[in-house]
Amino acid sequence: VQLQASGGGLVQTGNSLRLSCAASGRAFDSYIVGWFRQGPGKEREFVASIGWSGLSAHYADSVKGRFTISRDNAKNTAYLQINSLKPEDTAVYYCAADPDPFSGSYYITSAYDYWGQGTLVTVSS
Numbered sequence: 001v002q003l004q005a006s007g008g009g010l011v012q013t014g015n016s017l018r019l020s021c022a023a024s025g026r027a028f029d030s031y032i033v034g035w036f037r038q039g040p041g042k043e044r045e046f047v048a049s050i051g052w053s054g055l056s057a058h059y060a061d062s063v064k065g066r067f068t069i070s071r072d073n074a075k076n077t078a079y080l081q082i083n084s085l086k087p088e089d090t091a092v093y094y095c096a097a098d099p100d101p102f103s104g105s106y107y108i109t110s111a112y113d114y115w116g117q118g119t120l121v122t123v124s125s
Helices: none
Strands: 002-006 009-012 017-024 032-038 045-050 057-059 067-072 077-082 091-098 119-124
Touching (some): 017 032, 017 091, 032 077, 077 091
Antiparallel strands (some): 002 017, 045 057, 091 119
């Protein structure tokens, strides 16, 4: 599976963005998809994940209520809707795929076998 993240950009505080993660290859619809981010000088951190069916989602406490993860398996694409952006959301956002649909380690980077190249989100104050 190859992943391509897109949709990042420079936005002002309070605005919204929708990130996309397009997948190529088979079996994407059975994978868990996660979004992670890495801010300047920080470690990569979990943001959100969604199960293969789209019915199960998990979020980091720091983004609950502002971020929404979704997926369209027919389009082999996952999304991350980001609302009410804050300067501290500035980071490179990565999507990742975990081929184990029953993995309980959705918040751990090492659980994901496939990674996109990242898309930069910069939030100006």
